[in-house]
Amino acid sequence: MARVAITELSKLYDGGGEPAVKDLSLTVGNGEFMVLLGPSGCGKSSVLRMIAGLEPITSGKIAIDGEIVNEIPAKDRDIAMVFQSYALYPHMDVFNNLAFGLRRRGIAKTEIERRVQGAASKLGLLPFLKRKPHALSGGQRQRVALGRAIVREPKVFLFDEPLSNLDAALRVSMRNELIRQQREMGITAIYVTHDQVEAMTMGHRICIMNKGEVIQIGKPLEVYRNPANTFVARFLGNPPMNLIPTSVEPDGGAYQLRVGGMSLPTDCWPAETLSRLGGKALLGIRPEDLYETAQRPDERRRIAIARAHVIAVEPLGAETLIILSLEGAAEEVTMRSGRETRLRPGDNATIELDLAAAHLFDPKTAQVIPPVHEEREARWAKAE
Amino acid sequence: MKPPSAVEPSAAKGIAYLRGAPLMAFALIYTIVSGGPFLWVAMMSLRTTPEIFASPYALPSSIHWEKFVDAWTKSNYGTYFWNSTIVVVTAVALLTVIGAMVAHCLARYRFRGNRLVRFVILSGMILPPQLMILSLFQILLEYHLYNTLTGLIIVYVAGHLAITVYILEGFFAQIPQDLFDAARLDGYSDLEIFWRITLPIGVPALFTTVTLNFIILWNEFLYAVVLLTEDDKRTLPLGIMHFMGNHQLDVGMVATGLMIAIGPVILLYAFFSETMIRGMTAGAVR
Numbered sequence: 001m002a003r004v005a006i007t008e009l010s011k012l013y014d015g016g017g018e019p020a021v022k023d024l025s026l027t028v029g030n031g032e033f034m035v036l037l038g039p040s041g042c043g044k045s046s047v048l049r050m051i052a053g054l055e056p057i058t059s060g061k062i063a064i065d066g067e068i069v070n071e072i073p074a075k076d077r078d079i080a081m082v083f084q085s086y087a088l089y090p091h092m093d094v095f096n097n098l099a100f101g102l103r104r105r106g107i108a109k110t111e112i113e114r115r116v117q118g119a120a121s122k123l124g125l126l127p128f129l130k131r132k133p134h135a136l137s138g139g140q141r142q143r144v145a146l147g148r149a150i151v152r153e154p155k156v157f158l159f160d161e162p163l164s165n166l167d168a169a170l171r172v173s174m175r176n177e178l179i180r181q182q183r184e185m186g187i188t189a190i191y192v193t194h195d196q197v198e199a200m201t202m203g204h205r206i207c208i209m210n211k212g213e214v215i216q217i218g219k220p221l222e223v224y225r226n227p228a229n230t231f232v233a234r235f236l237g238n239p240p241m242n243l244i245p246t247s248v249e250p251d252g253g254a255y256q257l258r259v260g261g262m263s264l265p266t267d268c269w270p271a272e273t274l275s276r277l278g279g280k281a282l283l284g285i286r287p288e289d290l291y292e293t294a295q296r297p298d299e300r301r302r303i304a305i306a307r308a309h310v311i312a313v314e315p316l317g318a319e320t321l322i323i324l325s326l327e328g329a330a331e332e333v334t335m336r337s338g339r340e341t342r343l344r345p346g347d348n349a350t351i352e353l354d355l356a357a358a359h360l361f362d363p364k365t366a367q368v369i370p371p372v373h374e375e376r377e378a379r380w381a382k383a384e
Numbered sequence: 385m386k387p388p389s390a391v392e393p394s395a396a397k398g399i400a401y402l403r404g405a406p407l408m409a410f411a412l413i414y415t416i417v418s419g420g421p422f423l424w425v426a427m428m429s430l431r432t433t434p435e436i437f438a439s440p441y442a443l444p445s446s447i448h449w450e451k452f453v454d455a456w457t458k459s460n461y462g463t464y465f466w467n468s469t470i471v472v473v474t475a476v477a478l479l480t481v482i483g484a485m486v487a488h489c490l491a492r493y494r495f496r497g498n499r500l501v502r503f504v505i506l507s508g509m510i511l512p513p514q515l516m517i518l519s520l521f522q523i524l525l526e527y528h529l530y531n532t533l534t535g536l537i538i539v540y541v542a543g544h545l546a547i548t549v550y551i552l553e554g555f556f557a558q559i560p561q562d563l564f565d566a567a568r569l570d571g572y573s574d575l576e577i578f579w580r581i582t583l584p585i586g587v588p589a590l591f592t593t594v595t596l597n598f599i600i601l602w603n604e605f606l607y608a609v610v611l612l613t614e615d616d617k618r619t620l621p622l623g624i625m626h627f628m629g630n631h632q633l634d635v636g637m638v639a640t641g642l643m644i645a646i647g648p649v650i651l652l653y654a655f656f657s658e659t660m661i662r663g664m665t666a667g668a669v670r
Contacts, residue, residue, distance in 0.1 A: 008603050015492075074568040081569050087562035101570035152570075264657040 002188050003027040004067045011046050011212075011224065019058070020046045022212040031186040033244035037193060039235070043212035044192045048158050051190065053077050064155060075104075080149035081158040084165060085214035086141045088133040094144050095129040101152050119147040119264035122181070122322030139170045143177075150181060157182065157189040163198065187253060199234065202226065203252075208232050213319070227359065230366040233284050239321060242290075242333040243361070244283045250275050257283060257360075260328025264304045264353075268371045269360050270288055277362060281369070284359035287321065291352040292343065303352045308333075310347040388495045420491050428639035436635050455627075463616055464623035465644075471533050471619055472601045475540040479597050480590060482541065483548030484556075488582050490549065491556035492564065501554075506661040508546030516543075524611060536611055536619075540601050547591045555589035556582060591659045602612055 002242040004027070017284045021043040034132070036044040049055040051062055053074030062069050069077055079200040085266070088097050098116045107115075120126050123143040133141055142162065148159055162178070163171045179202055182189050193199055199206050200220045208223065208231075216228040227233040233241040246257045255274045257264040264283075266274055274281075293305075308324040311332060322335045322343055335351060343349055360369040428436055429451065432442045467626060489495075490502050521530070522540055529535030559582065567577045583590070605621045612618055624645065627637040 049565075052565070052569060055566065074565075075571045075573060079569060081566070082565060083562045085560055085562045087560065087566040089563060089566075089581065089585075100567075104571035104576075148566075148570075165580075192656075 003030050004156060004188060004190065005061075005063045005066075006047070006051070006059045007063075009047065009050065010058045011050060011055065012058045015045065018212070020212050021079070022052070023060070024209075024212070024214055026207055026214065026217065028188055028190055031188055033189045033191065033202060033204045035181055035191045035193060035199040035206045036209060036236075037196065037199040037206050038209035038215075040194055042209045044209050045112055045160055046212075047209075048081075048160055048190060049194050051156070052079050052081050052144060052158055056336060062279040072182075076180045078152075078155045080152045080154040080156075081160065081173060082145045082149050082162040085167075086133075086145040086162075088141055088144055088148075090133055093130050093132055094136070097133070097144055097152050098147050101148065115151045115153075119151045122150070123147050123177070138166055142166060142170075142174055146174075146178065146181065150185070154187065157187050159189065159191040159193075161193055161195075164190075164193075164195070176381050178202070196238065200236075203347065208235065208364070209233075225331075226368070227284070228368055230282060230284070230361050233359065233361070233368075237286060239287050239334045239336075241284045241286050241359075242331075244326070244329065244331050244333060246281050247275075247365070248277050248279050248281050257281065259283065259306070260326050262304070262326065262328070264305050266360075268355060268358070270370050273369050277369075278364070280363050282361040282363050283362055286357065287334045287352055289354040289357040290333065290335035291354070292322075292335070292337055292341065293350050293352060305356050307351050307355060308351050310343050310345055310349055312345055313341065313343060315341075324349070408505060425639045425642055428636060429643040433634055433636035439539055449634065451640045452644065454588055455637055455644060459623065459627070459641075460615060460618070461620075461623055461641070461644065464618050464620045467533060467617060468602060468619040468621075468645075471536050471540065472598060475537045475544070475601055476542045476594055477543055478599045479548050481645070483545055483593060484552055484583060484586065484590065485554035485578065486545070487549045487556050488578050491553045491559075492582075505549055506546050509542070510551065513543065513606055517606065520607070521610060531612055531614055531617055533612075536608060539607050539611065542606070543607070544597050546602070549598065551593050551596075552586065553591050555586055559585055588659060588662055591656060595652060595656045595660045598652055600650050603645075 002142070002167070006024060006026045009021055009024040010019050012019045024043075024047060025085070026034070026047075036047060038044050046055060050057050053069065054071065057070050064077070064079075089100060092100065094118055098119060099112050102112045102115060116129075117126070120129055124148060125143055125147060126203055128140060128144075129138060133144065137143065142165075145162065159178075163174055166174060175198060191198070203220055205217060206220050206223050207217045210231050216223055216232050218226075222380060223232065224236050227236065227241070230243055233243065244259055246259045246264075249256050251263075254271055255266045257266055307327040309327070310322060310324055314321040314322040318339065320337045320339065320341045322337050322341065324333050324335055325331070326333060359371075360367060362366065424441070427444055430447045430449070431442075432448055432451070435442075435445070486505065490498060491504075524530040524539070526533045527535075537647065563581055563585075564577055567581050572580065603621060604619075608619045608622055609625075612622065624638055624641040627634045627641055
């Protein structure tokens with residue numbers, strides 16, 4: 001168990017260009033499961049490799065349990081890593097793959113035997129101990145890779161997209177397996193993925209990265225509900241949050257949002273901030289916060305009514321996605337509806353927007369405009 | 385009426401044979417050209433010189449196995465065989481270890497000047513041996529290595545390092561980097577990773593270089609004839625010269641000597657040709 005503290009970490013690869021990681025600071029607590037989430041090429045794997053010691057650090061500090069490890073070689077950091085390719089040694093059987101790291105550490109033979117047997121039985125690998133990796137299925141290989149990390153009982157686990165080579169069903173079961181093992185052992189884990197479902201379900205906290213920078217850190221639902229900017233709003237959630245361009249117009253002492261022919265009240269946001277927007281804002285609203293009339297739960301109070309035209313209906317089985325264009329607005333929006341919907345492409349519909357769940361972003365900075373707090377808190381309190 | 389399906393397969397077979405015909409013809413000619421002389425020498429090795437002169441291409445009328453015993457006992461063949469074994473086994477062992485290390489470094493590490501190092505090493509492949517023989521002779525004299533097996537071993541190692549590195553590097557470069565990273569995190573140093581990961585995974589490629597180097601060096605003549613002059617230092621290919629006097633040529637005994645010299649190579653190739661071809665064509669195990 002260990003605490004990993006990263007301070008102003010940067011990485012510039014040979015050949016110049018933009019740094020892969022820029023001034024990244026992050027603390028992962030003892031026994032915490034931290035997920036680094038971002039699109040490919042956002043620098044998350046570079047961060048992981050620097051923590052592991054596989055990649056030299058350009059600037060900044062990495063400390064494990066208070067000890068700065070910048071100059072400590074990978075082999076002495078007591079970190080275990082699970083790779084996307086599994087990286088099993090092809091010339092060794094499963095037993096030796098698991099024991100390889102223990103032998104180096106001068107652990108007694110009986111103890112190695114005990115630990116390997118223990119990990120193998122935990123992961124259901126006992127029947128395969130004498131097999132070579134090429135004779136294993138993808139899921140079994142993944143288990144061996146995980147087992148190799150577990151037997152070491154390291155200070156920190158690192159995972160580099162370990163599930164992305166598995167098929168969908170196996171991925172779900174391995175995900176749960178991984179969560180269970182980490183929670184049981186209580187070993188600090190840092191997990192890199194571009195899969196938001198993994199991030200939402202596995203992590204105690206998520207660190208969202210883009211272009212080498214940290215965009216937002218927080219608990220999964222917290223980040224989902226309160227995205228810090230339009231990048232997070234679009235990146236988390238499937239389908240992503242609708243971002244509708246609106247104009248902010250003065251209305252007496254207050255402001256109004258105009259979307260096409262519709263006017264929306266702005267009392268969720270401080271008037272003072274709205275005045276600085278220069279007349280334009282992006283209204284962010286998740287597909288599940290749009291309702292077909294009469295399907296909305298009663299407790300939603302801050303409702304705006306809009307007229308829309310149905311462009312497409314996508315039934316997904318458990319739910320239906322409805323693509324709409326709001327009257328007088330160019331943007332398409334996606335609404336998440338129930339299993340049954342009466343709407344058909346070409347229909348004109350009246351839909352309801354839950355304004356209490358909406359977000360407003362500054363189009364110039366892409367940052368969220370903090371709402372008036374009581375409104376938001378009350379809403380979530382009710383929802384939970 | 386015959387169903388059409390009964391006709392078509394045989395017709396298709398005929399076409400397939402026709403398509404294969406040029407290839408078969410080529411393979412046949414190639415086999416005759418390369419195997420014919422070998423068979424001829426093999427037959428001559430069992431006939432006496434007068435028999436050969438009487439009818440060069442005839443099959444053996446009576447088989448003279450005793451010529452092999454004569455060749456071994458009446459000349460210095462025991463010594464030549466032993467010398468060849470020492471030189472070739474040592475050189476191949478050194479080539480394998482040094483070549484694998486160089487190939488591992490070139491395939492695995494990015495260091496300043498690595499492209500220059502690779503170029504210099506691999507350029508050894510394009511230099512013909514005749515070009516270097518004078519300077520090598522001079523250098524070996526200077527270092528008192530002329531007329532020694534050690535000198536010949538050093539020359540062999542230097543001369544064959546390029547092709548060894550070339551074959552091994554191609555193979556090692558395909559071993560996924562993740563394996564090396566995993567071994568580092570498992571606590572192993574770079575040298576241990578070379579011994580415990582690169583070498584065992586690279587066995588097919590190592591087989592290839594061992595077989596290839598063994599065959600070429602076992603038959604090597606040019607360097608040996610220039611750099612070794614004393615009779616008890618000579619290697620097998622030179623031993624055959626024993627049967628070639630200044631004024632007469634004992635063709636039958638030369639053929640017998642050749643067959644003795646070629647024996648180990650044939651054996652090695654028979655056992656390892658499959659592995660060798662696999663090593664040259666296959667990638668690393670994923």
